[in-house]
Amino acid sequence: MSNYSHTRCSNDFPEDVLLEVARYTEVPDLRAFLISCRNYHNALAPLLYRTVEVNAPVSGYDDEDADRPIRVLSNLIASIRHLSTPRAARAYTQYIRSVVYISYNPTLDIRGLPMLAMVLGASPFLRHIQLDLPRDSQPLALSLLRRHLIVWPSPADVFALLSTPKVPTPSAPRLESIRSTKATIVAALMERRPITTAVVDHGIPPIPDLQLLLPLY
Numbered sequence: 311m312s313n314y315s316h317t318r319c320s321n322d323f324p325e326d327v328l329l330e331v332a333r334y335t336e337v338p339d340l341r342a343f344l345i346s347c348r349n350y351h352n353a354l355a356p357l358l359y360r361t362v363e364v365n366a367p368v369s370g371y372d373d374e375d376a377d378r379p380i381r382v383l384s385n386l387i388a389s390i391r392h393l394s395t396p397r398a399a400r401a402y403t404q405y406i407r408s409v410v411y412i413s414y415n416p417t418l419d420i421r422g423l424p425m426l427a428m429v430l431g432a433s434p435f436l437r438h439i440q441l442d443l444p445r446d447s448q449p450l451a452l453s454l455l456r457r458h459l460i461v462w463p464s465p466a467d468v469f470a471l472l473s474t475p476k477v478p479t480p481s482a483p484r485l486e487s488i489r490s491t492k493a494t495i496v497a498a499l500m501e502r503r504p505i506t507t508a509v510v511d512h513g514i515p516p517i518p519d520l521q522l523l524l525p526l527y
Contacts, residue, residue: 325353332357352399359405362386362429366413366422379418383425390432403429408438419447423454431458431481438487441495442511448492461498 332340332354340358343350364379385402392401411426413419430436443451455461459481487507488499496508 328353329357355399355402356405359386359402361408361410362406363410364412364422364426365410366415366418379413379422380425383422383429386429387425387432390428393432403432404434406433406436408440409433409436410440412440412442413447414444416444416446419443419450423447423451427454427458427460430455430460433482435484436482437484438489439482439485439499440489442491443495445492448494451495452498455495455498462501 328350332343335343337358340354344354344358345351362382364382366379386406389400389402392398393404398404406429409426409430411422413422430439441451452461456463462480485499485503486505488496488505489507489509489511490496490499491511493510496510499505500508
């Protein structure tokens, strides 16, 4: 995460003009704007980080861009420390409203999912999650989502929480929309939340997974 080079830019556009220009600007160029000066950074960071998309290559570590998902998540995690400092504008997870994580590689998920769970847990205004995973990654994803209180803990975990002096507040309190290729993940995220939209992709899920959703309607 680079520091911006100046407090003010020499061609300092009004914020409304800057945001209009940003609508037609590619993401790499937006990042260049972001680090050019503080004013541009503070105006554009909420736009750039509103939607975070992480697409893990099908070929995993053999792909030349295999580390990009990890770099994206690392950048967000590194910004979390600014939440309670005078540099709070650089805490990028506060701007996130939608997260899309798509992976076909369980090996890459071993690195990516723990980082994703940290990002989700530090995104207080998150409204939408799309989580597409291979079946082998599903147990790890559910375990991490429970650990970060993004899904309701299992009965044993609930008992442990209730026996502690202070029960933690669930993460992502504004979550209202879920999409996944796994009905089990959709069901877990829906539990005890006022979800308005839930989508299971890729046809009809297996019957045991489908039955998990029925009590939630």
